[in-house]
Amino acid sequence: MKYKEKVYILVVFFVTFFGITLSSVALNHAAPLDALKDNMYDNYGVDLTGFIESRAGWRLQDDEYQRDISLAEIRLQLEIGKDLGWGQLTVKGDLAADDVVHETRGELRDLNLLFSPLDIMDVKIGRQVLTWGTGDLLFINDLFPKDWKSFFIGRDDEYLKAPSDAVKMSLFFDAFNLDLVYIPVFNNSEYIDGERISYWNSLLGRTAGRDFIFADEERNRFGNDSEFSARLSRNINSKELALYTYSGFWKTPEGLNGDMITPRLIYPRLTVYGTSLRSALWGGIGNIEIGYYDSRQDRSGEDGLIRNSEFRLLTGFERELGHNLTGAFQYYLEWMEDHNEYSRSLPTGSPEKDERRNVLTLRLTKLLMNQNLRLSLFAYYSPTDKDAYLRPKVHYKISDQWAVDAGGNIFIGSDDYTFFGQFEDNTNAYAGVRYNF
Amino acid sequence: MRKYLSFLLGCLMATAVTLAHAAPAVEEIVNKANMAAYYAGDDGRSEVQMTITDSQGRTRNREFVILRRDEVDGGEQTFYVYFQKPSDVRKTVFLVHKHIDRDDDRWMYLPALDLVKRIAASDKRTSFVGSHFLYEDVSGRTITEDDHELIEETAAFYVLQSTPKDAGSVEFSSYTIWIDKKTYLPMKAEYLNKEGKKYRIVEALEVKDIQGLPTVVKSRVDDLDSGGNTVTEFKEVKYNIGLEETIFTERYLRRPPREVR
Numbered sequence: 213m214k215y216k217e218k219v220y221i222l223v224v225f226f227v228t229f230f231g232i233t234l235s236s237v238a239l240n241h242a243a244p245l246d247a248l249k250d251n252m253y254d255n256y257g258v259d260l261t262g263f264i265e266s267r268a269g270w271r272l273q274d275d276e277y278q279r280d281i282s283l284a285e286i287r288l289q290l291e292i293g294k295d296l297g298w299g300q301l302t303v304k305g306d307l308a309a310d311d312v313v314h315e316t317r318g319e320l321r322d323l324n325l326l327f328s329p330l331d332i333m334d335v336k337i338g339r340q341v342l343t344w345g346t347g348d349l350l351f352i353n354d355l356f357p358k359d360w361k362s363f364f365i366g367r368d369d370e371y372l373k374a375p376s377d378a379v380k381m382s383l384f385f386d387a388f389n390l391d392l393v394y395i396p397v398f399n400n401s402e403y404i405d406g407e408r409i410s411y412w413n414s415l416l417g418r419t420a421g422r423d424f425i426f427a428d429e430e431r432n433r434f435g436n437d438s439e440f441s442a443r444l445s446r447n448i449n450s451k452e453l454a455l456y457t458y459s460g461f462w463k464t465p466e467g468l469n470g471d472m473i474t475p476r477l478i479y480p481r482l483t484v485y486g487t488s489l490r491s492a493l494w495g496g497i498g499n500i501e502i503g504y505y506d507s508r509q510d511r512s513g514e515d516g517l518i519r520n521s522e523f524r525l526l527t528g529f530e531r532e533l534g535h536n537l538t539g540a541f542q543y544y545l546e547w548m549e550d551h552n553e554y555s556r557s558l559p560t561g562s563p564e565k566d567e568r569r570n571v572l573t574l575r576l577t578k579l580l581m582n583q584n585l586r587l588s589l590f591a592y593y594s595p596t597d598k599d600a601y602l603r604p605k606v607h608y609k610i611s612d613q614w615a616v617d618a619g620g621n622i623f624i625g626s627d628d629y630t631f632f633g634q635f636e637d638n639t640n641a642y643a644g645v646r647y648n649f
Numbered sequence: 650m651r652k653y654l655s656f657l658l659g660c661l662m663a664t665a666v667t668l669a670h671a672a673p674a675v676e677e678i679v680n681k682a683n684m685a686a687y688y689a690g691d692d693g694r695s696e697v698q699m700t701i702t703d704s705q706g707r708t709r710n711r712e713f714v715i716l717r718r719d720e721v722d723g724g725e726q727t728f729y730v731y732f733q734k735p736s737d738v739r740k741t742v743f744l745v746h747k748h749i750d751r752d753d754d755r756w757m758y759l760p761a762l763d764l765v766k767r768i769a770a771s772d773k774r775t776s777f778v779g780s781h782f783l784y785e786d787v788s789g790r791t792i793t794e795d796d797h798e799l800i801e802e803t804a805a806f807y808v809l810q811s812t813p814k815d816a817g818s819v820e821f822s823s824y825t826i827w828i829d830k831k832t833y834l835p836m837k838a839e840y841l842n843k844e845g846k847k848y849r850i851v852e853a854l855e856v857k858d859i860q861g862l863p864t865v866v867k868s869r870v871d872d873l874d875s876g877g878n879t880v881t882e883f884k885e886v887k888y889n890i891g892l893e894e895t896i897f898t899e900r901y902l903r904r905p906p907r908e909v910r
Binding site: 532 | 701703707709710734735736737739740746751752754761762763764765767768769771772775776778779780781820877895898899900903904910
């Protein structure tokens with residue numbers, strides 16, 4: 213790591229830490245903040261909460277395509293909630309000064325209105341974070357956008373879920389519930405494009421990073437590039453059953469436009485059908501979820517530029533292993549359809565994906581010191597790709613306002629082109645400090 | 650014959666007199682105490698403030714609204730807990746379907762992720778939200794899990810000693826509980842660890858009459874091993890407010906009902 217960068221991280225980190233500490237002490241334990249919050253609530257019925265945090269991370273090895281720092285940012289989040297009587301308004305936004313890409317930006321995470329036009333109906337309209345499905349950091353029927361960059365560099369787990377601009381309508385009947393989500397303009401996931409994180413570039417046949425930021429062809433035509441998701445769910449004696457469908461596009465760009473002069477990634481059309489079951493099992497929680505990914509632009513599997521259709525399955529089990537110690541295990545499968553056609557369509561010399569990709573995950577969480585200290589490990593391991601991704605983390609709540617955390621994103625792989633193996637040189641450690649108000 | 654009759658009558662009367670003065674059967678005391686402490690009314694709402702003090706005197710606060718609905722008196726219940734403070738857990742919801750014959754079902758809703766997480770809930774003797782109260786203190790320990798014995802009767806209390814049937818499932822060896830003879834509210838419980846040493850005290854500090862139902866509005870847990878304690882205050886307690894069964898479902902995790910907002 214360059215000396216200058218090291219110094220920069222340390223400075224950012226400590227200035228923020230001591231800055232907030234000193235100001236909160238100087239301002240008599242942030243009394244003005246509390247006064248502001250009380251004032252907002254008393255006079256306008258507005259609920260104000262948020263946090264300010266400083267976060268830094270660095271690569272634990274050299275990556276010729278990236279800077280040594282993987283994360284260096286100061287972030288302010290403000291959330292405003294207002295109960296309108298007939299509905300609830302939520303506005304949540306971040307202001308982040310980000311040194312890795314040298315920019316300060318605003319990110320709007322929530323701007324939505326939740327109301328019930330009928331006794332049996334809830335509607336949430338606007339920017340919102342959406343989640344369903346039963347997987348733990350594995351997703352089959354949750355086709356709402358993710359932010360993989362945030363996930364891999366050590367931002368808070370909250371940032372794995374990217375917001376959608378959507379209309380969500382939920383209907384509650386005696387026999388079942390029905391959720392319908394319409395997204396008028398496609399919201400893609402934040403994919404790994406070479407900015408911040410280096411990746412396997414199939415065009416170049418090598419690892420690339422900031423030297424080749426892989427651009428995408430945005431899908432932004434209102435109505436034409438819309439997404440639709442539905443879930444039908446039912447809870448029978450604490451057994452949670454659900455059916456899902458999705459019509460839209462691969463959330464990460466799983467296709468190439470085929471243009472050799474300006475190659476771009478594209479989001480091919482996708483339809484998904486799936487189901488899940490979650491229930492109490494053997495003193496813990498068991499779940500199973502399956503999905504069929506119909507890659508509509510390459511149904512025959514012969515188009516080498518577009519990802520094939522596939523069948524996905526995940527099954528998991530979680531239970532307490534001891535006092536304040538929880539363990540969870542998952543098995544996940546991606547089973548490619550028409551593997552022969554895929555093999556034939558591959559350019560000679562390209563690494564070939566297996567017909568079946570198996571992934572096992574393990575989660576261990578231990579709570580200590582009145583649950584203020586949380587030690588956790590999440591591990592992905594793929595015996596077929598021969599790669600792994602480990603997420604160790606320590607989180608400590610110093611007080612009701614202050615929290616610190618530190619962790620790592622460790623990628624291991626024997627090949628440069630497998631799902632986790634391609635990120636090997638991005639292996640990083642990070643630390644953060646947060647003041648909640 | 651007359652002699653015998655009068656003797657028999659005498660015996661009967663003596664029995665009747667003894668019965669009138671004797672304590673109710675242990676089972677009855679335990680049942681009544683369980684009802685008084687955990688099943689007051691058909692449903693209820695309360696605003697709860699917890700102050701957690703650690704061994705070094707540092708405090709942390711929790712504020713939440715709790716809704717309870719009894720499905721069966723003395724049996725299945727549902728709880729809805731909506732967190733207001735500290736701010737990092739604001740709007741987090743905790744939902745419990747309490748069962749008698751099997752593990753409870755628990756869900757947690759994390760608003761930042763819009764995630765409904767189901768929680769493995771086999772160990773009920775873990776801390777509730779980092780306080781010195783345990784899940785079982787909040788939702789009640791199933792009375793059939795212990796053998797109960799009336800060891801003393803004072804002017805004000807029935808004193809019971811309870812010993813777990815399955816000693817391996819809990820961290821205590823037994824506990825002694827003082828039950829108010831008038832209200833049947835448990836006023837104090839002292840827990841002995843496996844070595845027979847007292848290490849934990851749960852105490853009712855204040856009782857109020859709410860809608861004719863005696864209610865603990867302030868209680869305290871002391872952890873004698875660590876020196877920490879938690880004081881809980883129940884405010885705005887109301888019973889029989891007509892909570893609908895549907896409030897305790899996924900719908901209201903994502904959309905908190907007006908009862909908690």
